[in-house]
Amino acid sequence: MDIQVADTLLNTLIDGRYRIRGRVARGGMATVYTAIDERLDRTVAIKIIHPNQAQAAQVQLAGFLERFTDEAKTIARLTHPNVVAVYDQGTHGGLPYLVMEYVRGRTLRDILAERKRLNPSEALAILEQMLAAIGAAHRAGLVHRDVKPENVLVAEAPSGGAGNLVDGVVKVADFGLARAVEASSDTEGGNQLMATVAYVAPELVTEGRADPRTDVYAAGIVLFEMLTGRVPYDGDRAVEVAWQHVDRDVPPPSGLVPGLPPVLDELVRRATRRDPGARPTDAGAFQAEVQVVRDDLGAVANANTAILRQIPAVDQPTMVVQQPTMVVSSVSPTNRPSWARLPDQPRERTTPHRRRAAASPGSDLLDRVREVGGRLFAGRASVVVTVVALALVAGMAGWWFAFGRYTETPSLAGLAGTEAKVQAERAGFVIKFADPRYSEDVAKDQVLAQDPESTSRIQRGGTITLTLSLGPERFPVPDVVGKTLDLAQLDLENANLVLVRGTDRYDDNLPEGVVIATNPKVGAEVKPGDKITVIVSKGKAPISVPVLVGKNINEVRDIVRDLGLELSETYKDSDKPKDQVIAQSPQDGAGVEKNAQVKVDVSNGPPAVNVPRVIDLPCQQAKQLLESQGLAVGVQFNPNGTVRIQNPNENTPVPPGTQVVITCF
Template identity: 70%
Template sequence: MDTQVADTLLGSLIDGRYRIRGRVARGGMATVYTATDERLERTVAVKIIHPTQASEAQTRLAGFVARFTEEAKTIARLTHPNVVAVYDQGTHAGLPYLVMEYVRGRTLREVLTERRRLNPDEALAIFEQMLAAIAAAHRSGVVHRDVKPENVLVAEAPTGGMANLVDSVVKVADFGLARAVEASADEENGNQLMATVAYVAPELVTQGHADARTDVYSAGIVLFEMLTGRVPYDGGRPIDIAWQHVDRDVPAPSTLVPGLPPVLDDLVARATRRDPGARPTDAGALLAEVQVARDDLGNPNTRTAVLRRIADEPPVAQPTMVVAAVRPAERPAWARLPEGAQRSGRRRAAPEGGGDLRSRLGELYDRLLGERRGRLPLIAAVVALVLLAGVGAWYFTLGRYTVAPQLVSLSKADAEARAARAGLTLVYAEPRYDEKVPKDSVLLQDPASAARIVKGGTITLTLSLGPEQFPVPDVVGKEFELAEADLTNASLVVVKGNARYDDNLPAGVVVATNPKVGTEVKPGTKITVILSKGKAPVSVPNLVGKNLNEARTILSQLGLVAVENYKDSDKPKDEILGQSPADGTGVEKGTEVKLEISKGPPLVVVPRVVDLPCQQAKQLLESQGFPVAVQFNPNAVVRFQNPGENSQVPPGTQVTIGCF
C-alpha cells in the first residue's frame, strides 16, 4: 500500500508574510514551494533547506546559517533579466530559506527529458541567455559552482507557449547556495566536490578549486547535452565519471549527431578544455564568441571565417545542418555585443556581377566631385539624407516604442497606477478563476512584461477571480437521499460519516456536515454527511458539584461507566469538577463518562501556640484561617493544642487549645 506523507509546511505562514501554497520541486539540498507574499500580494518561490542538510551542516559548523545569509545578500545584489531574483531570506523553524522570483515555466532538465535534444537554433538561444546570467555573476565576483540543466529555468515565450524555444526567456537559479554548504563542508573535510559530477570541471576534481572558468566548463557540458541529448561521460560510480573529465577530452557533438555545424564542435571544445587556461576567461568572453558565431552562421560566405576566428583552425567543409542567423537588432538590449564587436563579427559578402553599374556610378562620382561647385551640395545632400534616414529608422524601430511594465501578480489598483505612470491604457478581458493568484490580482497581461509596445498603447489584463469556491449547501434536517442530491448538484463529493444520536431529529435525517454548512469549498471537495440515529436510550446526567460516591451511584443506576481522574483544586476533596460527555448528551448503555475529581485543597501547617497566652494564641490561629476551640480558662496560658504544632491539615481545620 502506498503511503503519502503530508507536507507540514503547506498552508503555513513564514515570517508572518509568506503563505506556502504548493510544492514545486525537491532537490538534494532544498525544497522549492510556491507562496503568496501577503504583504505585496504577489506569487514568489520559497526555497527551504532540508532539515537534514541544515542540521548536519550546523552540527559540523555553527556558522552555516551566517554563511547562507551572506550568500543570499551577495546574490540579491545581482540584477539581470536572466538571473532569478532573490527578494528575501531568513530562517523558519531553524531552517534557512530564500524568497525568490517565481518563474512560470520548466527547468531545462524537464525540457530535455521531453525533447531529448534541441536543434542548434534553440540550443544557442538558450545558451546565450545562460551565459548572459553567469557573466553578470562573474562581473560581480560570484562563481555559480553548479551549472547544470536543473538550475536553468525556461520560462514561457512572450508570444506564448514553448513550441519554439528560440523566443523563450531563460533564467539561471541557485547562485551561491552550493557555496554556502560547500564552505561548511570544507572546514570539516578540507575540500569537497559540490558540483554535479556530470558537469564538474577537472580542476574541481583534482584541486577542489573553482573560478569563473569552472562555470565556463560546466556551461560547455550543458551545450553538449542540449545538442546531443546526453552528457559526454557515464559510469557506475560518481567518482568514475568525475575522473573521466580529468583524463579525457569531451567528444565533438557532431560525432553523435551527424550534420551539426563544425562551429558548434569548436564552441564545445573551447569551453571544455581540460586546462583552465585554454578556456575563455569567463562567461562574458564565451558569450561574445557565441554571439559572433550566431550572427555569422546563417551566412554561407562567412561560416568558414567564424570557424577560423573561434578555433584558430584551418577552414573546414560546409555543414549540412544550417543554423539561422540572428541579427543584433533582434536581440534584447542586455544580450547585444558592443557596436565595435558587432561590426567585427560581420563580414561583407563580395558583390557578384554588376561591373557595368559600378563603372557608371564611378563616372558619376568623378563628374560630381570633379567640379568644385558640385562637391558641397552633394555632401550636404548626403548628410541630410543620412540624418533623415537615421531619425526615421530610429523612430520606426525604437523611438515610438516603450517596454511593457510587469503587471502580473499586482493588484488591480497597483497595476492601474503602474500603467498610468508608464503612459499606457488598460483594458480588461473576461476574468478567470485561479487557485494561486488572489482575487482581483492580475493573472495575465498582453503584451507580456518587457515586450515592446507603442508609447501610449493598450495592455489587456485578465484579472483573477481567486480560487473557485462556494458555500456548502444547508442540508441539515433533510433525508439522506435529498441531501445527497443537493450536494452532488453543487459539484461536491458525498461521504457518509458515523451516525450519532440526536434528541431532536429522527433517525436517517442529516444532523451535521463536515465541513460545516456555509463553509467556502472548491468543486470536488468531499463532504462528510452525519446522520441521526434518533433519540439516545440514555441521557448523561449533570454530575458537576456532586460527591464522587454519589456520582458513582447515579452512573451505575443508568448503566454508564465512571472513568475517574483526580486533579488539584481548592474545591473539597472528591467533589466532581467536570465531566465528558456533557450533561444532556445522548449515549448508549456502557458508555464511559470521564470525571474530573478534586484532590481537595492543599494542606496547611498548624503553628505552635503552646506557652502563649490563651487570647494571643486564639488570635494567631484565627488569622491563619483555623477555627479555635478554647477549653478550661480562656485567660490562662496554653498548655496543649490539637492538632499539634507543625501538623499538616486541610484549610479550615478546627484547632483545640487547653489553657490553665
C-alpha cells in the same frame, strides 16, 4: 510497496508572510516550493535547504547562517534579466531559505527529457542567455559552481509559441548556493565537492577549487548535452564519472550527431579543455565566442537562402539530394537586447513606446507623397500634388484621431492575474491593479473585473485596471460560548453573522442566560450573513439526581417515582447481587427536569454454577472439588469416609456460594 510521506511544510506560513502552496522540485541540496507572499499578494518561489544538508554544513550554525546570508545578499545584487531574482532570505525551523522570483516555465532538464536534443539554433540561443546571466555573476565576483540543466529555467517565448525556444526567455538560478554550503563545510576541515559530476570541471575534482572558468566548463558540457541529447561521460559510480573529466577530452558533438557544423565542435572543445588556462577566461568571453558563431551560422543560412531564390524554376524532374548539414536560423546582431550585444555591435535606434503609439502617421505619409510628387511632376504640377497630399493627410489624421488610435479591449476576466498581465502587456497595454475583492464565483487570484470592460473601445497602449478575486470570503464562527446572550449577539453582528436563538436548556456548569453551544460549532468556516443558532443556559435543573448505584431495584423504583422522573432499566450479568443497581445515567448530583429519564443498569446476579458429582469420592477430595467451584460444603457423619449422598444433586444449577451437603460413611 511505495510509501508516500506527506510534506509537513505545505500550507505553512513562513516568517508570518509566505504561505507555502505546493512543492515544485526537490534537488540534492534543497527543495523548491511555490508560495504566496501575503504581504505583496504575489507568487514567489522558496528554496529551503534540506535538513541533512544544513546539518552536514553547519557544525557551527552561526558561521553557516552568516555565510548563507552573505551569499543571499550577493545574489540579490545580480539585477539581470537572465538571473532569477532573489527577494528575501531567512530561516524556518533552523533551515535557511531563499525567496526568489517565480518563473512560469520549465527547466532545461524537462525540455531535454521531452525533446531529447535541440537543434543548433535553439541550443545557441539558450546558451547565449545562460552565459549572459553567468557573466553578470562573474563580473560581481560570484562563481555559480553548479551550472546544469536543472538550474536553467526557460520561460514561455514572448511570441507565445510553446515550442519556440529561440525566442524563449532563459533564467539561471541557484547562484552561490553550493558555495555557501561548501564554504561552511570547509570550516570543519573537510573538502566537500559540491557539484554535479556530469558537469564538474577537472580542477574541482583534483584540487577542489573553482573560478569563472569552472562555470565555462560546465556550460560547455550543457551545450554538448543540448546538441547530442546526452552527457559525454557516464559510469556506475559518481567518482568514476568525475575522474573521466580529469583523464579524457570531451568528444566532438558531431561524432554523435552527424551533420553538426564543425564550428560547434570547436565551441565545445574551447569551453571544455581540461587545462583551465586554455578556456575562455569567464562567461562573458565565452558568450562573445558564442555570438560570433551564431552570427556566422546565420550569415551562411541567409546566403544559402539567397542563392536558392536566384535559381530559376524548371519544369523538369529534379532529384533532391539530402545533404547532412544542419541549418541555423539567422540572428541579426542589432535585434539582440542591449545586455547581449558585443561591445563593437551598433545599438538599435529605439523610440519610447508611448511616443510611437501617440505619433500620427500623417507626417510619414506626407513625406512619401511629396517624394513621389517630386518625381512625377514639376513646376505647377507640384502644387496639385501638395494639395492632394494635404487632403490625404487631413483625411488620415481625422481617421486616426477618430478611429485608428483606438482598439478593442481584450477580455481578461476569469484569467489568472499574472496571465492576464502578460497577455495585456504583450498586446501593448499598461496594467494596473485595483484593491482585490471577495467573490463566491471567481477563484482566488483570478480577474474578477476589468476597466474598461472587454470589447469596449480603448486607446492603443492605454491602461486597463484589473480587480483580482480574493476567492469566497470565509471566516470561523467566533467563540461566544460562556458569554451572555447580549455579548454573543454583539460578537456575531461584528462578524457579519445573524444570531438565531435556539431552544434553551438546563446546564449544570453555566449560569442562566449564558451561551452553552452554537450551531455551526465554534471555529467552523462560514460566510458573511450566515445564521448562527445559539443555545442559552437555563441554569441548573430543579431536580438533583440521587445516588442509585448499590441500591436494590425495588428501592430505586420508589425513589425515582417520588421525584417525578422516568426510570429505564437494563439487566446485565454481574458479580454483584441480583437486582442491585450497578450503573446510572445521569450521574448522581446532575440536574434534570421533571419527567426526565433516568437510566440504570441492574445486576442479574452472578452466573449459576452446576453442582459436580462427588458421590463415591473420598470425603476430603469431594470437599476440595466443591469449594473450587465456589460452593460451600457441609459434611455429615464420617469426614474420613466416602461420599454416599450429596444435596443438591449433580448438575443442579445453583448460585455461587450455595452450600452442598455431603453424607460420608
